[in-house]
Each structure stands twice: as structure tokens, then as C-alpha cells.
Amino acid sequence: MSEEKEVTIYDIARHLNISATTVSRGLKDHPTINIKTRRKIAEAARQLGYRSNTFASSLRSKRTQTLGVIVPRLNSNFMSSVLAGMENAASREGYNLIIAQSLERADKEMDNAQTMFNKRVDGLLVSLAYGTESIRHFDDFFSRKIPVIFFDRVAVHPESTSIIIDNHAAAYQVTQHLIEQGCKRIMHLGGNMALNVYSERLRGYKQALRDHKIAFDEKLVLTGNLSEDFGASTAAHILQLKHKERPDAVFSANDTAAVYCMIALKQAGLSIPKDIAFAGFNNDPISKVIEPNLTTVNYPGYNMGQAAVNTLASHLNGETSITDTNTIVLRSELIVRDSSQKNIPSR
Amino acid sequence: MSEEKEVTIYDIARHLNISATTVSRGLKDHPTINIKTRRKIAEAARQLGYRSNTFASSLRSKRTQTLGVIVPRLNSNFMSSVLAGMENAASREGYNLIIAQSLERADKEMDNAQTMFNKRVDGLLVSLAYGTESIRHFDDFFSRKIPVIFFDRVAVHPESTSIIIDNHAAAYQVTQHLIEQGCKRIMHLGGNMALNVYSERLRGYKQALRDHKIAFDEKLVLTGNLSEDFGASTAAHILQLKHKERPDAVFSANDTAAVYCMIALKQAGLSIPKDIAFAGFNNDPISKVIEPNLTTVNYPGYNMGQAAVNTLASHLNGETSITDTNTIVLRSELIVRDSSQKNIPSR
DNA sequence: TAAAAAAATACAATCGGTTGTATTTTTTAA
DNA sequence: TTAAAAAATACAACCGATTGTATTTTTTTA
Structure with a gap:
């Protein structure tokens, strides 16, 4: 009942017998309004159940x-x-x-x-x-x-x-970590290289290889939408490679692709990380569910x-x-x- | 440059030499405005780059x-x-x-x-x-x-x-499915029973037991926040039960708790579903990653x-x-x- | 104590649509 | 051809806060 009609600054002004201008300025603690008046206004606003009308405000002030x-x-x-x-x-x-x-x-x-x-x-x-x-x-x-x-x-x-x-640095770190584990043929799964996140990760990967004197092999970089399906089809691709061409590690630019690739490889009998090590990116919840748990980058x-x-x-x-x-x-x-x-x- | 000043209905009105009222009504296809006038207004609006000011509109119309x-x-x-x-x-x-x-x-x-x-x-x-x-x-x-x-x-x-x-029906279905798999001691992990989703699932679970002449055992219902930790601690609880008291299935009201319970039980050497069957709820992505994949309810x-x-x-x-x-x-x-x-x- | 300066408050226009009602224009009926 | 009815358009108040400027009040200074 008391809630039925909207209370405006005019109601407050009338209630306190002051001008609406003063109320408006008082409500937002404008320095030219006497501090005691401000308090009175705030109190009256509370009492009357005033709520600011953002439309009137935005209309005039042009800020939303x-x-x-x-x-x-x-x-x-x-x-x-x-x-x-x-x-x-x-x-x-x-x-x-x-x-x-x-x-x-x-x-x-x-x-x-x-x-x-x-x-x-x-x-x-x-x-x-x-x-x-x-x-x-x-x-x-x-x-x-x-x-x-x-x-x-x-x-x-x-x-x-x-x-x-720093996607570059993070990817560098991941790649370096894999290299330190003894991996020599590290595959990289990337996304749309027009996007900074993916191009930078690729750069970091390449840089780490270079710094550790591992030749970059174009065939080891696959790009796609990093979906579940992409992960699975990457696994199929890996499995049909000749043994010598197979990667001994996969660094995926997201966890989803990494995980679904792992699932498919495990099903084919590969052992992770023994046969092939894995690292992802994002620290997605699934990275803690897949077995073995996925090394990743926390964002x-x-x-x-x-x-x-x-x-x-x-x-x-x-x-x-x-x-x-x-x-x-x-x-x-x-x-x-x-x-x-x-x-x-x-x- | 042409983008600098906002175009209003008054600009359109002036441009067409009609009133702002007509423009306002014309823009929203008011039936009392001649169809030809409406077209002219729409065209002028397009030409001048008019965009409606939602604040002015909301202020007056009281709809946002x-x-x-x-x-x-x-x-x-x-x-x-x-x-x-x-x-x-x-x-x-x-x-x-x-x-x-x-x-x-x-x-x-x-x-x-x-x-x-x-x-x-x-x-x-x-x-x-x-x-x-x-x-x-x-x-x-x-x-x-x-x-x-x-x-x-x-x-x-x-x-x-x-x-x-229909949470009741879904839970009933899950429970019945577990019973059909031969499970007799089905544990239920539930959430805050003040929430319909959890109380209904519990009801469905109970009803299914009743309909299949399986006695309801209070000790088999655990409630909590259904988090990862809750799942893990549930596993600990299960493991410390005497063999005869152990459930042969767990029906969790969400997938997270189910999955983390599974992980812990697997680690303890239990085999799923042989030793204990699992079903969750929600069809969360993790349900397709855990091994074995989790039976669940798609929402x-x-x-x-x-x-x-x-x-x-x-x-x-x-x-x-x-x-x-x-x-x-x-x-x-x-x-x-x-x-x-x-x-x-x-x- | 009067004048000047500073502080506090008020006035009034404004933002850009919306809407009830009045007015004008067009169509229909007689 | 004119009056009545219908259709189309216009008038003007209004929504509620903001803001530049003017006015009033209070404080400071001479």
C-alpha cells in the first residue's frame, strides 16, 4: 500500500520544504550542499522509500x-x-x-x-x-x-x-616443461591464429623449441576449433602416423581438445604420459577429472x-x-x- | 562526423515537416498513422541515423x-x-x-x-x-x-x-534403472532439501524404492553442498562402512559430487560399476570425461x-x-x- | 558595521519520447 | 452539396532528475 506510488525528489523536497535541486545534489553528496542538509535529505529519502529513477537521470546526464x-x-x-x-x-x-x-x-x-x-x-x-x-x-x-x-x-x-x-610466456613455460621431461617431438594444437591468444601461444611454443635447439616441424602444428571433436580427430591423426613421426607430447591451446585427444588415445591403448605426454591450457574442471590429470595453465x-x-x-x-x-x-x-x-x- | 550529434524524433519531424507525435507513433506502427506516413518516417529515421533513446521512452512509458x-x-x-x-x-x-x-x-x-x-x-x-x-x-x-x-x-x-x-519422475527413473541393474543398496546424495529440485529427487528415489519393495534406509541418504569435496568425503564415508553396509550404487543429485566420489573410490581400488554403480544428474561435461562415463539425466x-x-x-x-x-x-x-x-x- | 567573499540554496530550462485530447483532413452518407 | 462519421495528425502536458546561473544566506574582512 505504502509501496504503491513512486517517491521522487520532489516529494522529498516538499517534505523538507527545500528545492528539488538541493535534494538532487544532496543525494549525491555534492560539496556545495551543507552536510547537515545532506543528512536530512538522506534520512527523508530512507523514510519515504525513495529510489532513484535511472531513466530520468540517464536522460539528463547522458550517463547510464x-x-x-x-x-x-x-x-x-x-x-x-x-x-x-x-x-x-x-x-x-x-x-x-x-x-x-x-x-x-x-x-x-x-x-x-x-x-x-x-x-x-x-x-x-x-x-x-x-x-x-x-x-x-x-x-x-x-x-x-x-x-x-x-x-x-x-x-x-x-x-x-x-x-x-602473457600467452607467449605461458606457452613457452609449458613447452619448456615438456622438453625438460625429455620430450622431443611436441605437437601443438592451436586455434584461429587471427586471435592473439592462439598466435601468441604458438609463438611461445616455437620460441621454446628454438631456445632448446629443437627443430620446428610444421607438421606438428594443427589448428582447429579446439572442440571435443577436434581433439578426437587429432588422436586419429596421431594414430595413423608412422611410429617415428608420432609426437611424444601434445601441447594443446585448450583443455577440451587435450582431454578428448587423450581419451581417444587411451582407448587405442597408448599410455599417458609414458607414450605421449599432454599439457593443456585454461585449467578447466575437466582437467582434474581426466586420468591422468592434465597439466595446464591457470588463468x-x-x-x-x-x-x-x-x-x-x-x-x-x-x-x-x-x-x-x-x-x-x-x-x-x-x-x-x-x-x-x-x-x-x-x- | 555525421555521427556526432544524436538524432531525435524532433529532427525527423522537422525533416518531414510533421509533428513529433506522429513520428513517435509512426515509428512503432501505431494504427492511426497513415501507412504511407509510417514508411516516410521509417525511411527518414534510417537516413538520419536515428536511434531511439530508451531513457526518454522508459521515463514516460514506465516500461524498460x-x-x-x-x-x-x-x-x-x-x-x-x-x-x-x-x-x-x-x-x-x-x-x-x-x-x-x-x-x-x-x-x-x-x-x-x-x-x-x-x-x-x-x-x-x-x-x-x-x-x-x-x-x-x-x-x-x-x-x-x-x-x-x-x-x-x-x-x-x-x-x-x-x-x-519433473525431478520426481527423473529421479524415479534413475533409481529404477539402478534397481534393474540389480542394485539393492542405493545411496542417494542430495542437496539442500529446502530446494524443490533436491527434495523432489529424494521423493522420486524413495518412491522407486517403495515400488520395488526395497526398504528405505535413512543412513543411505547424505545431504550436502554437492561439491567436489562433498563427493570425496562421501567416498571416505563409504569406504569406512562395514562391507555389508556398503551401498552397491550411488545416485547423486549432481554430476560433480558423483564424479569426485568415483575418483576417490577408484583410487581406493573399487571397481565401477562392478563394486558400485553410479548415476548423476545434469549431464555436465565432466560426466563424459570420467571413466567409466557417468549415467546421468539431461536437462x-x-x-x-x-x-x-x-x-x-x-x-x-x-x-x-x-x-x-x-x-x-x-x-x-x-x-x-x-x-x-x-x-x-x-x- | 558595512562591504566583500564564500557558502548554500533556488530557479528554470532541459533531456527525448509518450499519451490523452483536440483539431484538421478525408471519406462516407444523406 | 452538405452534414456526419471516420481517419489522420497536432497540441501540450508530462515523466523525474540534472545543471548553469541567479539569488539568498552566512561568514569573513576591513
Whole structure:
């Protein structure tokens, strides 16, 4: 009953016998409003059950206090950590999130971008879809100076900041680890090389080989969508190789492909890591279920989400210029499990 | 350059030398506007690069075309399917989604509800958190007649609709399947019995036992948070039971607990399904990685998401009353894999 | 104590659509 | 050909907060 009609700043103003302007400014702690008046306003607002009308506010102020997030998919351990981190930072900064998934498709990503634009988000956080090759669909944002931050799957653009892990270093570390286990023919499963994450991992892999004087063999690099099927078909490919050509290790750019490749190889009678060692990327839950457990790289998703939002917020507050910070690199960590430990026989 | 200033309906009106009212009505195909005028307006809008200002619109019309979604967690296969289904239906109906996670915590859920309320969503879609015991935090919605739809983890409320699968029937089916495999002492791992999904699964389990003349043994029902740790500690519990008291099957209310229980039991030397059969619930990706693959129940997440949004939309359009439809039940499906097949020896 | 400076508050226009009602235009009927 | 009915369009108030500027009040300074 008392809940039926919306309370506005005018109601508060009338109630306290002051102007709506003062109420508006008082509610957001504007310094020109006397501190005692501010308290009275806050108290009255509480009493009357006032809630701010974001539409009236956004209409006038042209700020929505909303950030758009576009991700390829929501259903990965990594992404949900990212989102949790984003949500945390966003709510601390007074922003809300609108989340959309591109389902790895460029056209859907374009749609999402358009929707975000129409919803007039204050800023945009994007991890690019698998299929995205141009980022012209963000031009509306750039031309209106709406900050865009790329994370994880990034694109290079002079007017945006990227937040990533050092994929090169991580892949180097993985490859080096496999080499240290005595592996000589290390296969690499990669994704779309137009995406930084995959091209950098390939570079790191190559660099490690070079530094350890192992010749790079093009035939040992397979690229695909890193799906379950890709993993399985990679296994089939490996099995039909002549014995001398077979890899003694596989470094996959994600855990899914690694795991499904392992499953198929095990079924064919190969022993892991004895016959072939494995390492993945992402620290997906399945990496702890497969036997032997999969060596992988843990991604600091939560931190990445926080960093992305914090950076965006500081841009929006005018604390840092969009052109100031170009790239933020977070630390990732190699998790060694049984799938790659040739020296210590697996249980 | 042409992108710099926002185009409003007034610009269109001026351009065509008609009134803003006509433009406003024309843009949304109001029947009193001449069809030819509508076309001219649409064309001018396109030409001038008009985009509707949702704030001005929402401010006046009191509708936001936005639906709020509160889920326990985003990072499950099930939830992401649900969200994909919701997004699909929502965009078809002209709605946007604001998504928040409660992280299984009641206090976070209350926060989320408040935020959604302040954002003035037109309707709310909720799957309850693990820790939620009262749904009073949705009272604001009920008292303002903002429709709330519960899905999967539901609560009973006279003014809301629930969308679920028949957990009772599914659990019955699982239990019956295990019984048919010759299992006599079937353990059940359940969650918070205040939540329908878990209490219904328990009921289905009990009913199946009863119908097959197997005495219900309280000691065979363990409840917990169904986490990895819970699964592992359940295994420890099983191992310390006297041989005669040991279950010959475990039916877990989710796949995670089942899988981690299996891992621990395997490590202790038990053979699955010979010594102990397993069945889970959800058809999580890990169920296809564990060896032997886990028998489970597939949840129609995508359909559930679609159904939830469609129901909500039809409420909002006044096509159906909120009190008309009380519960919508979707069909789920038992997926039999090796973990429960005692008759066919596993490979 | 009066004038100047600073602090606090108020006025009034504004953001861009929406909507009930009035007005104008067109069509139909007599 | 004109009055009545229907269709199409326009007027003007309104939604609720924000903001540049003006006004009032309080404090400081001379």
C-alpha cells in the first residue's frame, strides 16, 4: 500500500520544504550542499522509500552507469570467473553490467555491439568471438569516444586498452616443461591464429623449441576449433602416423581438445604420459577429472575481470586517458599434473 | 562526423515537416498513422541515423523492455544453455536481459533483486540460490505486480509461475534403472532439501524404492553442498562402512559430487560399476570425461530458458494472467552410460 | 558595521519520447 | 452539396532528475 506510488525528489523536497535541486545534489553528496542538509535529505529519502529513477537521470546526464560485456560464451570456468571479478569491481564502482554472448560468431557479436550501443552503455568490455576478423563494428563506440576494453581475446586498436595474460610466456613455460621431461617431438594444437591468444601461444611454443635447439616441424602444428571433436580427430591423426613421426607430447591451446585427444588415445591403448605426454591450457574442471590429470595453465580470470572494469572505470572518471594505457598483462601460472610427468611414473 | 550529434524524433519531424507525435507513433506502427506516413518516417529515421533513446521512452512509458535474470552461477553447462535459450526468446520478443549471479548466497541474491528492482526491470527470472530460505526479498516485485518467474530452483508463491523439470519422475527413473541393474543398496546424495529440485529427487528415489519393495534406509541418504569435496568425503564415508553396509550404487543429485566420489573410490581400488554403480544428474561435461562415463539425466536448459521468457512475455503483453499458469513442466531424459551398467561389463 | 567573499540554496530550462485530447483532413452518407 | 462519421495528425502536458546561473544566506574582512 505504502509501496504503491513512486517517491521522487520532489516529494522529498516538499517534505523538507527545500528545492528539488538541493535534494538532487544532496543525494549525491555534492560539496556545495551543507552536510547537515545532506543528512536530512538522506534520512527523508530512507523514510519515504525513495529510489532513484535511472531513466530520468540517464536522460539528463547522458550517463547510464552501465557497462556492456560481450563474451564468446558464458559457460566456461574461465569466463564465469572473469564475470565474477567484473561484477565485483563494477558494483564497487557503482556500475551495472549488461552481459551478452556472441557464441563465437562475428555476426552475433555485431548485433550485441549494436544493442549495447543503443542501450548507451558508458563503456564496453569485449572478448572477441572466434569468428571475428575485423573490429569495425565497434567504430560507433570509438567515434563517440565510448571507451572499449578488450580482454583475453584482444584486437589492436589505438584507442583501446587490452588486458591479457602473457600467452607467449605461458606457452613457452609449458613447452619448456615438456622438453625438460625429455620430450622431443611436441605437437601443438592451436586455434584461429587471427586471435592473439592462439598466435601468441604458438609463438611461445616455437620460441621454446628454438631456445632448446629443437627443430620446428610444421607438421606438428594443427589448428582447429579446439572442440571435443577436434581433439578426437587429432588422436586419429596421431594414430595413423608412422611410429617415428608420432609426437611424444601434445601441447594443446585448450583443455577440451587435450582431454578428448587423450581419451581417444587411451582407448587405442597408448599410455599417458609414458607414450605421449599432454599439457593443456585454461585449467578447466575437466582437467582434474581426466586420468591422468592434465597439466595446464591457470588463468587469472577473476583478476582479469576486476582489472578490466577498474581500468574502464578510471577512464570514465577521467583519471586516466584512454590512450595512456595500452596493454595490461596479468600473471598466469603453470600447473603441473600427472599427464606430463614422464620422470615420476604415474600412480 | 555525421555521427556526432544524436538524432531525435524532433529532427525527423522537422525533416518531414510533421509533428513529433506522429513520428513517435509512426515509428512503432501505431494504427492511426497513415501507412504511407509510417514508411516516410521509417525511411527518414534510417537516413538520419536515428536511434531511439530508451531513457526518454522508459521515463514516460514506465516500461524498460528489460528482463532481470538471477542465477546461482553462470558457469555450468546447464545455466549457459538456459541463458542462451532466454536470450533467444528475449531478443525475439524485443527484450534485453540483465544477468546477475547470486553465487549461491542468499544475501547476494537479495542485493541482486534490489538492483533489478531499481533498474525497473519489466519482469524477473530467478533460479534460487542454495542458501535462500525465504523469498521475501521479492516482495517489492509482487506488491508492484512485476511478474516473477522461477525456473529450476523454484519457490511456491501464489503470484508467480514456476518452470521445472519433473525431478520426481527423473529421479524415479534413475533409481529404477539402478534397481534393474540389480542394485539393492542405493545411496542417494542430495542437496539442500529446502530446494524443490533436491527434495523432489529424494521423493522420486524413495518412491522407486517403495515400488520395488526395497526398504528405505535413512543412513543411505547424505545431504550436502554437492561439491567436489562433498563427493570425496562421501567416498571416505563409504569406504569406512562395514562391507555389508556398503551401498552397491550411488545416485547423486549432481554430476560433480558423483564424479569426485568415483575418483576417490577408484583410487581406493573399487571397481565401477562392478563394486558400485553410479548415476548423476545434469549431464555436465565432466560426466563424459570420467571413466567409466557417468549415467546421468539431461536437462533441457535451452528449452527451459525459452519457456521462461515466453511465459514472462505473454504475461507482460497481458495475454495470460500471472495467476493462470502455475507450473510448467519440461521433459528430461535419462542418459545411460557405463557407470551404471552392471550387466554389460565395462570395456 | 558595512562591504566583500564564500557558502548554500533556488530557479528554470532541459533531456527525448509518450499519451490523452483536440483539431484538421478525408471519406462516407444523406 | 452538405452534414456526419471516420481517419489522420497536432497540441501540450508530462515523466523525474540534472545543471548553469541567479539569488539568498552566512561568514569573513576591513
